[in-house]
C-alpha cells in the first residue's frame with residue numbers, strides 16, 4: 001500500500017510513522033511531507049530512512065491513502081486536492097469532524113460507518129476518542145442520561161511548539177519569571193479562545209464530537225477543559241447519570257468487556273505514555289449526588305488512542321472491510 005503523511009515531522013505525524021512499523025497495513029511506499037523548512041530532513045521509517053518531500057499536487061499522485069497531521073487550515077487546502085486524485089484521506093484536524101457527510105470514527109465504537117468505504121474520514125479530538133471508548137459500553141448497556149467531563153490535558157496536546165516551550169521552561173526553571181500562559185508550575189483554565197457564551201473551542205469540540213460519535217445528538221454534556229504541566233497523557237474526571245439502574249460493579253464489567261483497562265486506583269499520565277489502552281480508575285457510585293450517578297478517572301496517551309493510533313486503526317478497519 002502506498003501511504004502518505006502530511007505533517008510527518010509533527011508529534012502526531014512522528015507517532016504515526018513509528019506505529020506504522022507494527023501496523024497490519026503493509027506499506028510498500030511511504031511518502032512524508034511537512035513545511036518547506038523541513039524538506040530534505042531524514043526520518044527513520046519501517047521502509048528505511050525517508051526524506052521529507054515538498055508538499056505539492058504531485059505528492060499525492062498514486063497514493064492509496066494519506067494521513068493529514070496538520071492544522072485545519074492546511075487540511076482544508078490539501079485534502080480536496082488529495083481526494084481529487086482518489087486518495088483515501090484520514091484527517092487528524094478538526095476541519096471536517098462536524099461535517100454531516102464525513103464520518104467521525106473510533107473503530108471500536110462506530111467502525112460500522114466505514115462499511116460504506118468513505119473516502120474522507122475524520123479522526124476525533126484527543127479527549128474524545130478515549131472518552132467515547134469508555135462511554136460507549138455504558139451507553140449500550142445502561143443508557144446515558146447526563147454527562148460531565150473535566151479534562152487535565154497535557155502540553156503535547158498543543159503540538160510540538162508547546163512541548164518545546166515546556167522543555168525551555170524546565171531548563172530555565174530556577175531563573176524562570178512567572179508569566180501568564182507558561183506551562184510549568186501553572187494550570188491553564190481555558191484551552192483556545194472562548195466564545196460569547198464562555199465556552200472554549202476545545203470544550204465545544206468535546207461536546208459536539210462526543211455526541212456525534214455516540215449518535216446521541218441531544219445528550220446533555222458539560223465540559224471544562226484545562227491544560228496541566230504534564231508532557232504527555234491526557235486525564236479526565238468523568239461523571240455520568242445512567243438511564244437504567246445499575247451498579248459500579250456492573251459498569252466495571254461492561255467497561256472491561258469493552259476493552260477498557262479498569263483499575264481501583266487513578267491511572268497517571270506517566271504510566272499511560274506510550275501505551276495503546278484507555279484506562280479507567282476510581283470508578284464509584286455518587287451516593288451524595290443523584291440516583292444512578294457514577295464517576296471515574298480516565299487516562300490515555302493523547303498521541304496514541306487520542307490521535308495517531310486511532311487514525312491508524314481507522315485505516316486498518318477500512319481495509320479489513322474491503
Ligand SMILES: NC(=O)c1ccc[n+]([C@@H]2O[C@H](COP(=O)([O-])OP(=O)(O)OC[C@H]3O[C@@H](n4cnc5c(N)ncnc54)[C@H](OP(=O)(O)O)[C@@H]3O)[C@@H](O)[C@H]2O)c1
Nearest residue numbers: 007009010011012034035038069070093126157159160307
Ligand atoms: N497533539 C495531539 O495530541 C493531537 C491529538 C489529536 C489531534 N491533533 C491534531 O493533529 C494535527 C497535528 O497536530 P500536532 O500536535 O502533530 O502538531 P505539530 O506538532 O505542531 O505538527 C504540525 C505539523 O504540520 C506541519 N505543517 C505546518 N504548516 C504546514 C504547511 N503549511 N504545509 C505542510 N505542513 C505543515 C509541520 O511541519 P514542520 O515540522 O515542517 O513545521 C508539522 O509536521 C492538528 O490538527 C491537531 O489539532 C493533535
